[in-house]
Amino acid sequence: MSLEELLRDGAWTTEPVRAAIDDGVLRVEAREGSDAWRVTSYDFIHDDAHALLAPLAAREAVEVSFLLDYSEQFDQAGVMIRVDERTWIKAGVEVSDGAPQVGAVVTRGVSDWSVAPVPEWVGREVTVRASRAGDAVTVRARVEDEPWRLVRVAPLDPTADARAGLFCCAPSRSGLTVTFTDHRRGEADGSLH
Template sequence: MTADSGLGALLRDGYWTHEPVAVEPVIDRAALLVTAEEGSDAWRTTSYGFVHDSEHALLRPTDRAFAVEVSFVLDFAEQFDQAGVFLRVDEHEWVKAGVEFSDGLPQVGAVVTHGTSDWSVAPVPSWTGRVVTVRASRSGDAVTIRAWADGEEPRLVRVAHLDPDAVMSAGLFCAAPTRAGLTVTFTACRFGEPDAGLH
């Protein structure tokens, strides 16, 4: 992996919330292959009634104001397969955003959890087979989520509240709630300065 992808540094300095089945650096492609455990997920209570705290998130501590971008190949196509960016304060306070395969289509969206989870999605079938980037920018009391496929402009996905004093970690994640064998190809995870503004 190259230093530019940020994956080597994250793998060296970060920690897993839950160890995946396999992690394979691919040096010549500057990629990281992560295989999820069947049944892995992140969700708290709302509508479904269960608490799942078993996602595979590779995180590092962050500053109060920061941005993180995670890129991955969107080549998964089974119900609830998911990958993207994860921001975690604790088991009750976290945000995941990315692409989740749901109801026959890849959907870009976010789950914001303040004790209980919510979920927002929008279909993105044209992103299939492409490299997708999800960016989370934290500043003040807000996390701003944007996402795009290679060759497209970023689109606003979500603006979510977060306690400005909360201390969090951030990085990449994947999960496979309904099946074994999901392997996500991550191509970058970069940290930097937060967005200058919402618009």
């Protein structure tokens, strides 16, 4: 499923300020204050990230590529898998404490968060892959054609009706525009390792 097909056939969880295909890329401008988080540590619920989603089968993988050319606190982009407002996974690169961090938020009633710094990824194309198989989603990420890095293995009910695709949000500023360069679907990964 190409970016054009996702934009045509997918559905936004929350409409962004702007989203348009231009020269083969999808540029999405996030609304200030948009985010996805549930309760843990911060005691608030934000459920207005800009996620463009389409159905994800039980043994399917989704890859989202984007340019890491943003740098403000909590700017973020990547892939989201969503069942409902209480069950979802977002994974990608988020700026936190002055550095880009590859990581994931897994939400099952409440959210958790894991990150690792990737300052060497700045200005480059990042790809995040979420592979759904059995009772798990395996998240990997890489920059350009470097080897995949395992980001997270998270539980997901194998019978859940899930949707997946790209996302971005800008919790602390206006003007964030993310350039998405690709969206692909395919078979789930054959193994975890």
